[in-house]
Amino acid sequence: MKILKYFLCLITSVIILNVTASAKNKCVPKVYVFGLAASFNDSIVYLTNIQELDSAWIDDKNDFLANRSDYSYQLKNYFESQNINHRTCIVSYALKRKDINKKYQKIKNKYTKGGNFDIRYINNDDFKFSVIKPE
Structure with missing residues (x-):
């Protein structure tokens, strides 16, 4: 009976390792991204332009942007270098231009509706995302 339990645990472990190891990253020619930075302390919302990331x-499994949090940290670090601290930064992405345009417009409408937020746009000359290769 102990051998059977040990064998079942071993097989379960191997299956779990295979499932997690099979998630691979692939390089795609273009990904479209934009960033948003907001704070709970004020009504200013910063929005980057839609940018193309090459390569x-x-x-591979779910088409998630690899190292998404690192892209958010790029934006956060930009704001900290401008002495604009305590911003929550998010990055939205899509593989198709029309999909990112929809997401961008949805976010923009959310913050312009009602006039409660001061939206400030960040030009590509001021901030540009850099591609991050996964480890």
């Missing part, structure tokens, strides 16, 4: 990496 970006996405997860």
